[in-house]
Amino acid sequence: MSDSKLLSLSRAIARFVPDSSQVVMGTSLETFIPFAAGHELIRQRKRDLTLIGPISDILFDQVVGGGCVHKIRAAWVGNVITGSGYNFRRAVEGGTIEMEDHSNLTVSMALRAGAMGVPFMPARTALGSDLFKTNTSLKVISCPFTGDTLAAVAAINPDVAIIHVQRADEYGNAHAWGNLGITREACMASRHVIITAEEIVSPDVITSDPNRVITPGFRVSAVVHAPWGAHPSPVPGYYNRDHQGFIDYRTASKTSETFADWQARWVDAVHSSDDYLRLLGEERVAELALNHHVIPEAVDYGY
């Protein structure tokens, strides 16, 4: 058996996310957003990162607010239930970060091209749009077979993917279930993969259901035990979305000053998932528990 890849969150981020890294996160869109890992980027005062993703909800806004970001390659940055991401707005309007505008399909195709080891993927989206103005990774081409006009989306190969899942073994084999967004492409396209997991389980649990593995363990660089690591976003089988967390963040992020207070309380003062859960409080944690369960029929992978 290979060596264990289990690391603390701080060691995993320190080792695999140097300054200036291209980082893909938030790949399941509104679920499994790796907030604990994103907060660690802020705590370690990372600089000049490029963030890659589809919509990210408020995670990218937080990392921008933490001063860690040089460039964003994404389809949407904001707060899904309230609208604008204020740190993001301030940074783009003030010209302090670069933007490469994607759609959800183009960012998915960019990572798929990276995952497939080809320079681009074709798509029929965005033609005639102004995404081409702010995204040099898009070019209009003519199909060599049909002559159709297509958008060519250049491959993105991030330095590191940060992916939150339900469970993983210490060797990097991870199970995720639910909607997966662009997670599979992101793992395959990235040089390093950091898995943060609600639970660390034995390899037997993982190999009992290999269809649920998101990427083979040998492609994963680090595994981190991070219970509640996606809060306030939801994790299927573990906890519901904490809407109030997103509403409170809107208010907290309205000005740079109020954001600094938010960061001091919710990021800089937190050093473990226990710290975070204490801050959240037992009552709120209990409110997010699942009340309805669906346990699938067992399947047989035997021979």
Add this chain to the structure above:
Amino acid sequence: MGIKNKGYTLPQLMVTAAAREIADNEVIFVGMRLPMLSFFLAKSTHAPNAVGVYELGIVRDTVAPEGILTMGDLPNLFRAQWLADTADAMGLLQQGFVDASFIGGAQVDRFGNLNTSYIGSVENVDTRLPGSGGACDLASLGKRHIIIMAHQKHRFVPRVDYITSPGYGEGPGWRQQMGLTGGGPSAVITTLGVLHFDPDTCEMTLTSVHPGVTVDEVLENTGWPLQIAAELSQTPEPTDAELSMLRRFDPKGYWTGA
């Protein structure tokens, strides 16, 4: 606005109007916020066999069992028809299996081009908005799409500052010339009325005004000389049955409250 004291809110009227744009058996690509409620309402009334596709990689042929605020809320995953990847949802769209989708906007022009990215210019940004998400894909690839937005003069402009989601571009023939395979915008549901697109000129045309709204009010809030349909109607009010369903889908009135 004449909505006050009518027993329903403006968002409830808009959601109901949008729901009526969905036909039974259609495949609908469901966007965030009000469009989710419109889809649920259509499914629970006149379109029980409609199927919902969500960009997160979700396909559902039933309404989520509880009120939700985002498409990723766990009730929307509960006993879904299919949980998959974004590329799978987008593949259905790109292959032409999606009949209609819904998009919100910050700025729209007479040809239904939508801007949700930059107010001002790319070089000189006045306001940075969140961006496309899946909106550009829906506008590019769906058989038709329906726009839902506030009707104000600074939003209804002669020419959008940035095309995030293409409508009819500069007019007839433009979409074909660009290589776009989707049909383009079919309707705009606003805070003042409902508009459709003239099949010959591709121009937005006012087809109904909401109860208590005058045509002049619509014209004053539109930044170009707006075409008005010969047979202008009044947007039908939500029925009691529709309102009680909407209260079930949005129990705290987060999206449709006063």
